[in-house]
Amino acid sequence: MTRSLQHPRTSRLPADAGSWLLPVARASIARHLGAPVAPPAAPRWAMAEGACFVTLRVRDNDSLRGCIGSLRAWRPLADDVTANAVAAATRDPRFDAVTRPELDRLNVEVSVLSSPDPLAFDDQADLRRRLRPGVDGLILTWHGHRGTFLPQVWEELPDPARFLDQLKRKAGLPSDWWADDAVLERYTVTAWKEP
Structure with missing residues (x-):
């Protein structure tokens, strides 16, 4: 372990x-x-x-x-x-x-x-800058759409723009979608895995 x-x-x-x-x-x-x-x-x-x-x-x-x-x-x-x-x-x-x-x-x-914490940002570019690759798990919520990526997903999607675009798709939204009233929350994890 x-x-x-x-x-x-x-x-x-x-x-x-x-x-x-x-x-x-x-x-x-x-x-x-x-x-x-x-x-x-x-x-x-x-x-x-x-x-x-x-x-x-x-x-x-x-x-x-x-x-x-x-x-x-x-x-x-x-x-x-x-x-x-x-x-x-x-x-x-x-x-x-x-x-x-x-x-x-x-x-x-x-x-x-x-516990998830709200993530404050000015726009989508600012949000990407505030993300901490390899640390943040992210929850996206907007008008009945919701998706999350655990911090481990950064191993597959290390670029913040791509990470966010794929999270939008997971939430059932187009990757080029954006709305100023989107709610983003971040969290961290302690993880264990079998060898």
Whole structure:
């Protein structure tokens, strides 16, 4: 298990949080798929409210296989990671549900989010300048459209203009769209992934 993208805003988590988060995410999926496995008992820190995303990737080629999460804390982190792990495996609309034999060929990543903060900017060019590649997760909201990219997406889209254009598309908007009343929020994550 390796830890990456540790950020002070989510540092309320113990340094070894991944040693519980990753096994509980995997065990929750396996149990949902019918394996006779019980997730490990939740430590005290996991009973505090927390928001996370669970990402599944194919080991052979590192391709995405599912990603679901919560943008805001509203339930215990233990419940959030359990529910989002099962949802990433079974309810990501981009993919068919994960099968029990397939689970052994997937890597699990858990990203715990900080609270989102509104991002002030003058215009789209100013917004691009204010983005912190590799650090910021971004939420775009506008008139019923919403999309988010975790900070890990910067690895694939390192250019702020391209990052923002692809986020617009994810939110169901054209990449050349812009409106002055768009709401942008940023957050950071502490993430752990299986080797």
